[in-house]
Amino acid sequence: MEIQVLVKPAPETEGRIAPTADGSRLDPAGIKWVLAGYDESAVEQALLLRERSPGTIVHALSWGPAPRSEEILRAGLALGCDRATWVEAPPGFEPTGIDAARALAAVLADRPAELVLLGQQSGDSEDGLQPLALAALLGRPGFGAVSRLTWDAAGRQFSFLRSLDHGAEEWTVPAPVVVGLRQADQDPRTAKLPMILKSRKMPVDRVASATVAAALDGHPGSPPLRFSLPAPRSGAKLIEYASPEEAAQKLLKRLREEAKVLP
Amino acid sequence: MGIDFSFTPEQEALRDGIRKFLENEVAPVVAAMDESEEFPEATVRKMQQQGYFGLPVPEAYGGLGLGKVGYAILLEELGRVDASHGAIVGAHTSLGTTPILYYGTEEQKRRWLVPAARGEKLLAFSLTEPGSGSDSGALRTAAVPRGDGFVLTGSKLYVTNGREADTVVLLAATDPKLGPNGGVSAFLVDRGTPGFRVGRCEKKMGLHGTSTAELVLEGVELGPEHLLGGVGQGFSIAMTALDVGRVSLGAASLGGLEAALGQSLAFARERTQFGRPISEYEAIQFKLAEMAMHAQALRLLVYAAAAHQDRMGIDPTRWDRADRARKTREAATVKCLASEWASEAIDEALQIHGGLGYIRGTPIERAYRDARISEIFEGTNEIQRLVVARDLLTRGP
Numbered sequence: 001m002e003i004q005v006l007v008k009p010a011p012e013t014e015g016r017i018a019p020t021a022d023g024s025r026l027d028p029a030g031i032k033w034v035l036a037g038y039d040e041s042a043v044e045q046a047l048l049l050r051e052r053s054p055g056t057i058v059h060a061l062s063w064g065p066a067p068r069s070e071e072i073l074r075a076g077l078a079l080g081c082d083r084a085t086w087v088e089a090p091p092g093f094e095p096t097g098i099d100a101a102r103a104l105a106a107v108l109a110d111r112p113a114e115l116v117l118l119g120q121q122s123g124d125s126e127d128g129l130q131p132l133a134l135a136a137l138l139g140r141p142g143f144g145a146v147s148r149l150t151w152d153a154a155g156r157q158f159s160f161l162r163s164l165d166h167g168a169e170e171w172t173v174p175a176p177v178v179v180g181l182r183q184a185d186q187d188p189r190t191a192k193l194p195m196i197l198k199s200r201k202m203p204v205d206r207v208a209s210a211t212v213a214a215a216l217d218g219h220p221g222s223p224p225l226r227f228s229l230p231a232p233r234s235g236a237k238l239i240e241y242a243s244p245e246e247a248a249q250k251l252l253k254r255l256r257e258e259a260k261v262l263p
Numbered sequence: 264m265g266i267d268f269s270f271t272p273e274q275e276a277l278r279d280g281i282r283k284f285l286e287n288e289v290a291p292v293v294a295a296m297d298e299s300e301e302f303p304e305a306t307v308r309k310m311q312q313q314g315y316f317g318l319p320v321p322e323a324y325g326g327l328g329l330g331k332v333g334y335a336i337l338l339e340e341l342g343r344v345d346a347s348h349g350a351i352v353g354a355h356t357s358l359g360t361t362p363i364l365y366y367g368t369e370e371q372k373r374r375w376l377v378p379a380a381r382g383e384k385l386l387a388f389s390l391t392e393p394g395s396g397s398d399s400g401a402l403r404t405a406a407v408p409r410g411d412g413f414v415l416t417g418s419k420l421y422v423t424n425g426r427e428a429d430t431v432v433l434l435a436a437t438d439p440k441l442g443p444n445g446g447v448s449a450f451l452v453d454r455g456t457p458g459f460r461v462g463r464c465e466k467k468m469g470l471h472g473t474s475t476a477e478l479v480l481e482g483v484e485l486g487p488e489h490l491l492g493g494v495g496q497g498f499s500i501a502m503t504a505l506d507v508g509r510v511s512l513g514a515a516s517l518g519g520l521e522a523a524l525g526q527s528l529a530f531a532r533e534r535t536q537f538g539r540p541i542s543e544y545e546a547i548q549f550k551l552a553e554m555a556m557h558a559q560a561l562r563l564l565v566y567a568a569a570a571h572q573d574r575m576g577i578d579p580t581r582w583d584r585a586d587r588a589r590k591t592r593e594a595a596t597v598k599c600l601a602s603e604w605a606s607e608a609i610d611e612a613l614q615i616h617g618g619l620g621y622i623r624g625t626p627i628e629r630a631y632r633d634a635r636i637s638e639i640f641e642g643t644n645e646i647q648r649l650v651v652a653r654d655l656l657t658r659g660p
Contacts, residue, residue, distance in 0.1 A: 074276065078280065190280070192313040193281070193327055194313075194327060197329075199276070200276060
């Protein structure tokens, strides 16, 4: 059985970010890229599924520019993925949105994986688009917001929970399937040091951008008009008080007179 | 090849992996560990399983083969998160594995080094005695020949990992008249050996996660396979291990300094007084700048010393005299400056944090207590200055 697990590099949340000089997009220079949080859960779940069905191959796949995509694939190998494929993005393409789905689907179409597994959304753009767009392009069933993902011993069908605002649905679906994962069965593991070392020496297969060019043909990547950082937080105001009553009264006064959120 | 100060992609990946592990697994338990003063068994176990206890040991002996530079990266990262975990790894690796790796027979390496580097066994190192600290030649614990082995009697003090260690690299006097010049030998003493027991464990100002134990030896009989190196070679074995330890201790202090700087910078940006963030006041800026300058200088010192040790290799019989002296002086310099600059930075960080820094359980308060010992153990800073001065007066500047 085979799992294709999709991994995306996302900017480290604690790093400093800035727009490009023309203000059109996030400047990738100086950003430290890490494995997007939901994708990290997807890798964890893929490895858990492999533990339950020995012999399964977990194959990590990423679309994007070097070197960040290759680094993220090595992070996947260090966690325990068996193989890695880097799908090179054409120059100027930022790996996001429907373009990513088109490029990845072009590669996945030829791969007989029972499961295409990825995070339900990425850690940065948070479109939540990939699982369903990929499923549509591949002509396979697709689900987002999935947890408790299991498969039967033969890998013929998958069972899982799909979370909804008003509850949860239980599903059993025949393979092959595309799953956007909300949560793995356990917290994502951290890489063991010997595995980190081993991952540096393992091959990362490269699919040249020309290979997926046809899939992107007629869909030139277009940057947004402008990129801006979130407004800085104004900081907390502390209320000094001698008694709880005084604290409540002072808070009410501020909510009425300064914040004007109460009549 | 000129001077290249960059790390390899492998070393960068190693640092990232270590940092992530320590942030996820170790950082969350540190405050409770400090409060309970208990050995962090669960995190140590996990670190043992994930390769953290044999970093510089060659792969042939169960380690990761990452040398002293890789090992310094580990200690720097440990120093950022928790000095106790750093001391546990350091006592085991620098002081425990180094003597066996450098001076052990092939059989001793198989028996003691491989399981230690694989994380299956924990090591400690024991030199200090009630009457012998900086004057490490004045050991009273006696190793008297009997048959083809030895009988050890005496007591040792302040042994990091002493309570938990499976094996202790222990220094004893085989000829008290000779002192450090051939009168001291190194032994591998296993837990459970008849006559060997753990005595009192000290309560300390800091490093609450580590045990600091007294070891009692009452007629401990050891076979010849427990003697490390030759009879009388103990002092030189200990000094070689301490050269490794002092650089890694410097790396840990550097990590502590960097953490103090990071926390101070974040706090100074957030904390507003008189209508402005305190980072806008020169008094605070100068403190931050001083810390950053020391951190930059230390990074160069630590990794230059570690890289030099890597170039020298692990076979002491191949070292030339001048190179060995340089290594010792570098290690003393790194240890002394790093520990003092770290203490200074953490003191300033506490000042920047104001009253908050004095509150029990905050990272700065813990770091303040943890850092002080680095000016004392693995050779007091007075001894480090003596080492540098002696080398100055014999070899020159």
